Amino acid sequence: MDLNNKTVIVTGASKGIGRAISIELAKEGAIVVLAARTKEKLIEVKKNIDSFNGKSLIVPADMSREEDILKLFSKVKEEFGKLDILINNAGIFIGGNLVDFDISDYEKIMNVNFKAVFLCCQQALKIMIPQKNGFIINISSNVVFKGYPQQAIYSASKNAVVGLSKSMANEVQKDGISVALIHPGGVDTELIDSARPDINKSDLMPPEDIAKTIIYMLKLSDNSWVDEIIIRRRTAKPF
Ligand SMILES: NC(=O)c1ccc[n+]([C@@H]2O[C@H](COP(=O)([O-])OP(=O)(O)OC[C@H]3O[C@@H](n4cnc5c(N)ncnc54)[C@H](OP(=O)(O)O)[C@@H]3O)[C@@H](O)[C@H]2O)c1
DSSP: OOOTTOEEEEETTTSHHHHHHHHHHHHTTOEEEEEESOHHHHHHHHHHHHTTTOEEEEEEOOTTOHHHHHHHHHHHHHHHSOOOEEEEOOOOOOOOOGGGOOHHHHHHHHIIIIIHHHHHHHHHHHHHHHHTOEEEEEEOOGGGGSOOTTOHHHHHHHHHHHHHHHHHHHHHGGGTEEEEEEEEEOBSSHHHHHHOTTSOGGGSBOHHHHHHHHHHHHTSOTTOOOOEEEEEOTTSOOO
16 A cells, blocks of 8 residues: 555554654655543654654554543544554553452553444444455554563453454455554563563564554555564574
């Protein structure tokens, strides 16, 4: 696909992987809607995109609030009248032993990592189904293939995203919509600093590699689609 002037929402665009995805998409000519809570960081990302005459729009939004999600999608509809691509990237990590895992931490994780993905997909489909075209990429994690201790609820939230994505992909294929999953492991961001402090910083993947992976997926010919990609640190255990 030619990404020029494609309208893309990137959730969690203020830092880490989402920031890198937003910048790479803007370099390809896409109009990138930058959504996250921290306005100052979104302004920094927008300035970076402005520096190469890229196109972006800041929409501050807390993904754990349904009203913010509804506002985000109505703003996009109002501004552009279409949505070509949604990238559900916003996510949080809270670790801890399952035996005494706090219910409020469970809710925080599920609200951002899963419920927001569900609501954003639902809102995107309301625009994409009438268009008869659209692409949704959900950022999952390598944890869905493993069983890391102290990560049960984070892992459950990402497994929920996998289930939602696979069913949705089959449900909306007839409407011209394609859905993909990316399962990264060990990217150099603030999230990994708290999730895996044991990993050497020098072994971590740069967020730009996840961004380039997304660009690769989206830029294939219109006849091709990649359902999912597992991308890991080169020093991590294969498979
Ligand atoms: N780093 C890794 O190794 C790794 C591996 C596998 C999967 N992932 C996944 O990749 C995604 C991005 O993570 P990252 O590593 O880039 O983490 P990060 O650097 O901590 O960035 C997380 C992003 O999510 C946003 N976010 C968090 N809570 C939000 C909320 N309530 N509303 C709106 N935005 C919110 C943050 O923005 P604000 O704080 O400004 O709201 C930020 O932009 C996550 O889904 C994560 O689970 C990461």
